Amino acid sequence: MEANEISYKQKFGKDLLTLLLSKYEQSQSFVTGIPGKMRPQLTIGKSPxxxxxxxxxxxxxxxxxxxxxxxxxxxDVVQLTMAKYRSDEIEKVYLQWQAVEEAYRISGRTPLRTKLEQLRASLIPLSSHPWRWVQKWRQEMDDALAQGKAVRLDPDDVQGTVDLVHTLNELPLLGDRAVPIRIFSQRLFRDTKHLERQTLKRLISLAKQASGEQRETEEEWLDWLGLTRNPQSVFLCGSLAFRTRSGKQVDTSAFPGGLGLSGETIDMITDFFMPARQILTIENWTSYHHYLEQPSVRAGEVLVIYTGGYPNRVLQSFLRKLSQVVNEASNPPELLHWGDIDLGGIRIFKWIQSNFFSELRPYRMGVNTLLQYESQAAPVSEDYANQLLHALSEPQYADWLPVLETMIKRRIRLEQECIID
Incomplete structure (x- = not known):
């Protein structure tokens, strides 16, 4: 035989068996391990x-x-059926059940069951993970893999799962401060860009799917996991005084346009002094800067703090210290939060309220504001409306029923930047 004939036959045989094995691996017979009545098959005339x-x-x-x-x-690896009235035409090819292992050997294809067992082994280090949601996810994946189901893991990329597991195991060790992605990547993989190229997308997807947490942006998900793309700061404006470990005292009212505090600065703060009679946290950057023009801010009556959606870890550290002073005050300032009038805005309000300021109240986030700026509001999709309906039945949103009902009835949501007086 010519070399061309030999190589053609070898390649065809491998490709054919690979296709039949792929059909087998997608069948119920593969899942149960019990040969079914229908063997993996293909019709030559309808095949590649x-x-x-x-x-x-x-x-x-x-x-x-x-x-x-x-x-x-x-x-005895396959069984053939010939086309009627055509002695040289094969119509169908069936994979013989007893020859599955031999088919794997001839094709050179790694058995899917082997890949699934490799995935199960790669997940073992997560068995005692300190985050319960990670443990639960690992158990769910292990149960599915044991049943022959790959679910959301790629059997052809075991190394990708190994990298994900390695990342998940290192995240709880980061502490309270978010670490820049590339520094973390260098520490784990000796490559500053490996995490972004190979693991970050599936890490965030997993957190969204399995953690039960709610976040709006990728940056917020990264911060929740303990990572950040850029250094984090706290931006505020108004009347606040504090003392540092070195004994120096700073009065923020000296900066009428506001200022930013780094994580290192916040770590150095030992005492707060609260001359302002009102603290207002603001979700969006544009609205924050616009509000700084208010006379009450210039007069030192209000301390304005930019949250940027869900507060990042540096801001959380600041709010933790600030809330302790507020809670101990005999005459505490009024606590307000201004955010979008939508599910995200409400969730951010509830998160700040439950984690830092139990007496927090919404500012310009009620029905009257929603209707006043209805012409500026954005329409909501059917899916979003269903999420609003679901929120109506959740106890945590009991105080927001009038707003949720109005959003559903009018099919609108209002972003904070639309409210400019």
């Missing part, structure tokens, strides 16, 4: 091989394919 098989310009292809198929049938 049809064009070559029916190539009238080169009859050798059909001849070589037939010869290889007859060889496989003689080896």
């Amino acid at each position: 091989f049809a064009r070559d098989y029916n190539d009238e310009m080169d009859f050798r292809k059909r001849h070589w394919m037939n010869e290889r198929l007859f060889e496989l049938e003689q080896e």
Whole structure:
């Protein structure tokens, strides 16, 4: 035989068995391990091989394919059925149940069951993970893999899962301060960009799917996991005084346009002094800067703090210290939060309220504001409306029922930046 004929037959045989094994791996018989009545099969005329098989310009292809198929049938790897009235035309090919292992050997394909067991082994380090949601996810994946189901893991990328597991195990060790992604990547993989190229997307997807947490942006998800793309700061404006460990005292009212505090600065703060009679946290950057023009801010009556959606870890550290002073005050300031009038804005309000300021009240987030700026509001989709309906039945949103009902009735949501007076 010519070299071309030999290589053609070998490649065809491997490709054919790979296709049949792929059908087998997608069948219920693979999941149960019990051969079913229907064997993995393909019709030559409807397969990827049809064009070559029916190539009238080169009859050798059909001849070589037939010869290889007859060889496989003689080896009892497949069973063939011939087309009616055509002695040289094979119609269907069936994979023999007892020859599955032999088919894997001939094709050179790694058995899916082997890949699934490799995935199960790669998940073992998460068994005692300190985050309960990670433990639960690992158990769910292990149960599915044991049943022959890959679920949301890629059997052909075991190393990708190994990297994900390695990342998940290191995250709880980061502490309270978010670490820049590239520094973390260098620490784990000796490559500053490996995390972003290979693991970050699936890490965030997993957190969204399995953690039960709610976040609006990728940056917020990263911060929740303990990572950040850029250094974090706290931006505020108004009347606040504090003392540092070195004994120096700072009065923020000296900066009428506001200022930013780094994490290192916040760590150095030992005492707060609260001359302002009102603290207002603001979700969005544009609204924050616009509000700084208010006379009450210039007069030192209000301390304005930018949250940027869910507060990042540096801001959480600041709010933790500030809330302790507020809670101990005999005459505490009024606590307000201004955010979007939508599910995200409400969730951020509830999060700040439950974690820092139990007496927090919404500012310009009620029904009257929603209706006043209805012409500026954005329409909501059917899916979003269903989320609003679901929120109506959740106890945590009991105080927000009038707003949720109005959003559903009017099919609108209002972003904070639309409210400019």
